[in-house]
Amino acid sequence: MTKEKGRDDPDDFSGISLGGMAFMLTVMALRHPWQSLKELLRAVRRLGRRALRLAMAPAALVAAIVLSRRRDRRPTFEDYLHGRDEE
Numbered sequence: 001m002t003k004e005k006g007r008d009d010p011d012d013f014s015g016i017s018l019g020g021m022a023f024m025l026t027v028m029a030l031r032h033p034w035q036s037l038k039e040l041l042r043a044v045r046r047l048g049r050r051a052l053r054l055a056m057a058p059a060a061l062v063a064a065i066v067l068s069r070r071r072d073r074r075p076t077f078e079d080y081l082h083g084r085d086e087e
Helices: 018-031 033-071 077-082
Strands: none
């Protein structure tokens, strides 16, 4: 009933199981803790920048639309009626 794993199995890292790969990564991280921390902080910083950029994109789009419409706005009858002294 069991089936042999094929060579292109995604759970297989060059003949090492996922558990073996996790163990190897843990050992490497514990051997060089400062380097691991530096790499982790670099990845977190990159993800934070990307998240901020994604969060600010809609706000920048709205600001660009509002500013472009304000700049291209033609004077209305109300503007002529009230004049420039009320602004």
